[in-house]
């Protein structure tokens with residue numbers, strides 16, 4: 029393909045500015061010594077970073093979100109892997125239907141999903157529970173892990189696993205010794221999707237939280253009520269963490285599996 | 289080529305006790321589609337057996353049945369023991385896959401040692417046996433590379449080393465050479481044959497390349513549509529095809545048919561259309577009036593100035609001529625309407641060779657013993 | 664592998680999905696629930712007869728309908744640059760978009776608030792340059808929400824187009840050029856039609872994202888410019904009228920499914936190679 033023309037390059041520049049400037053502004057504002065959200069900042073101070081640790085809600089909700097995301101990642105990864113093995117390796121009635129149902133949580137609007145789960149949980153009498161919130165996060169993450177792992181397993185040549193079996197490995201051992209290492213990029217990407225989907229989720233989670241809330245929900249309500257640069261400081265830390273994770277993932281497995 | 293008993297006797301020089309494989313009325317079906325139909329086959333200890341047949345005839349299915357990867361009916365015995373019910377990983381089989389199936393995340397040494405690790409062989413012994421196997425396939429020095437850092441031919445040898453290091457009772461090769469270019473393939477054929485003779489493992493290898501099968505196997509099983517049509521040494525398969533499909537699939541064959549007009553001793557005269565008479569030697573009794581089908585290999589027919597010493601001589605007209613370097617292939621139409629393919633060795637440079645051109649009249653001649661009667 | 668093994672493998676996921684399906688079904692039932700255990704369509708009647716609530720639905724469609732094409736216009740060139748530029752530029756753009764993709768919408772919307780607010784960079788720049796003498800209202804209104812709905816779903820638009828674009832056979836473009844097409848016509852007659860599957864995928868994703876947006880109107884609208892998702896939340900959690908919220912949810916869900924159905928039917932024409 030020929031190189032893109034000046035028009036494409038100019039539009040790209042506009043988009044890059046539109047995507048980068050807000051992030052830069054957040055980072056810059058977080059170092060403001062005053063209560064204002066100003067760019068350029070009036071000086072340099074770490075007050076607002078200190079404030080994160082003063083406000084215990086941010087720390088507790090961060091820890092809660094982290095645990096929730098780790099749990100949801102582990103569950104959805106295992107379920108997604110098992111489903112992928114069944115869908116790719118087995119022929120059974122309803123295989124195509126399963127594939128479609130696995131993806132269906134993706135097309136339901138987040139508010140609708142959150143509210144539906146609330147209605148369901150209150151009908152069976154389980155509200156305000158970790159179980160309900162965890163269930164929601166597994167439902168949210170499962171389509172991503174299943175999709176990524178089905179793709180990875182489809183590309184994996186079964187003859188490799190057969191080779192391990194014929195040379196003396198039990199089928200289960202062949203799977204862990206040969207298949208799992210070979211689909212590592214898929215596993216990493218799937219875990220990344222699952223973790224981020226859970227950790228960042230706001231819209232449907234807000235229906236199911238009780239006195240324990242997640243970090244995005246704390247941040248959202250803080251923005252709508254107090255709105256001082258503490259949020260900018262938290263955002264800066266989370267953006268840096270995201271950048272670090274993405275760079276590591278790029279080194280580890282490349283980003284092809286994310287961009288498609 | 290000598291194909292006496294020495295070739296099929298156990299070549300148990302390497303210290304192994306190779307055992308044979310036997311299939312008894314084995315059938316395989318994939319969701320109602322039959323891939324193998326009541327196949328019975330005995331593989332002799334130490335021999336190299338080729339499974340030859342067109343794509344989709346069931347060669348891979350047969351190998352995978354022996355390996356225990358596909359559900360089947362009928363019995364499989366390996367080394368005299370009934371294998372049905374023994375899981376694949378305990379059958380002690382070495383297998384080389386078409387795409388080699390080398391583990392991409394393991395080094396060459398780790399790949400080769402895989403089967404030994406699974407058998408819980410002591411570390412020390414693994415190291416020496418891996419070293420020996422790698423030396424055997426002539427790959428010293430690449431132990432610590434990854435599979436993708438090797439060429440296709442080298443990868444193929446690693447796959448062979450991985451399969452033989454476990455001292456398998458049978459070695460299965462699924463089109464092991466098909467991914468290589470022609471020249472490398474021919475080299476590897478010779479190497480594979482020498483290696484197999486050296487270690488003396490009973491080997492079954494799949495190929496759809498008849499030259500490969502003829503070149504390196506002790507015996508060939510020709511398969512077609514899920515059945516083994518003929519099992520025999522290369523010379524039998526080529527010179528005495530028992531089935532029209534075998535005759536057509538292995539080498540080229542001119543098929544003719546006619547009615548018996550005269551029987552003298554073990555020679556009969558057969559009349560084709562338009563009164564063309566052909567004499568052929570037949571091993572079985574025929575009587576006047578029988579309809580016969582028989583084949584003549586293209587290279588057994590010569591262009592003769594005068595038909596005489598070879599008993600059969602038929603006039604014909606050259607239709608096409610294809611120059612192929614080592615030989616020239618002619619298609620000649622004879623008065624009966626049949627078109628015969630004739631192969632002429634180019635013994636002299638093309639500039640000197642008398643050029644036969646399409647349209648020329650020629651005389652074809654062949655011996656009655658060159659004709660093979662079909663069922 | 665046997666059917667029994669397959670059944671065991673999918674069991675955990677099936678259990679989770681069963682809850683999901685049951686929850687959706689229950690919401691459907693709730694939307695038809697009247698007092699004292701009776702069924703009725705009164706919530707739907709209320710929805711279609713009250714211009715207030717219909718207005719929110721209409722507003723969401725209207726905004727999605729004009730924001731999506733803008734995202735396409737901005738996103739397609741980015742995908743084009745990613746597919747053709749040097750590997751350094753490609754990596755840079757990929758990293759930027761993946762970071763955006765993995766950053767919480769709450770944070771990204773918040774970041775836009777710092778740009779568009781009265782005290783934000785844009786207004787301060789305009790004031791400093793003397794273009795305006797008092798800050799423009801760039802958020803807590805439709806404009807702010809629209810800006811966020813154009814920018815935030817950018818990865819959803821760029822990735823599908825990019826993944827199709829990078830696999831376009833370069834020889835096709837070379838062939839078109841050799842036949843005398845200029846750059847623009849090569850793009851319009853060859854490249855663009857070939858990437859239609861990616862365009863359709865991106866447009867659907869972004870349209871549905873915009874249609875069901877909650878966080879962007881919540882933060883950049885600041886309560887002054889709610890969209891249909893915000894109304895559903897308020898009905899369910901503030902007004903505590905779950906049945907009415909369920910009815911609006913069902914309408915939104917059906918709209919989503921209709922969009923998907925229509926575009927897959929329409930898009931299938933481009934996803935398959937032309938017959939002829």
Ligand SMILES: Nc1ncnc2c1ncn2[C@@H]1O[C@H](COP(=O)(O)OP(=O)(O)OP(=O)(O)O)[C@@H](O)[C@H]1O
Pocket residue numbers: 318319321322323341342343344345346347348349350496
């Ligand atoms: N997993 C399967 N499911 C359904 N049918 C199959 C499967 N594997 C093979 N078959 C069918 O069984 C028949 C035999 O296949 P097999 O792979 O044994 O042929 P082959 O002789 O090895 O062919 P090739 O030379 O192309 O490798 C074919 O008709 C094939 O289509």
Ligand SMILES: [Mg+2]
Pocket residue numbers: 347348349
């Ligand atoms: Mg095969």
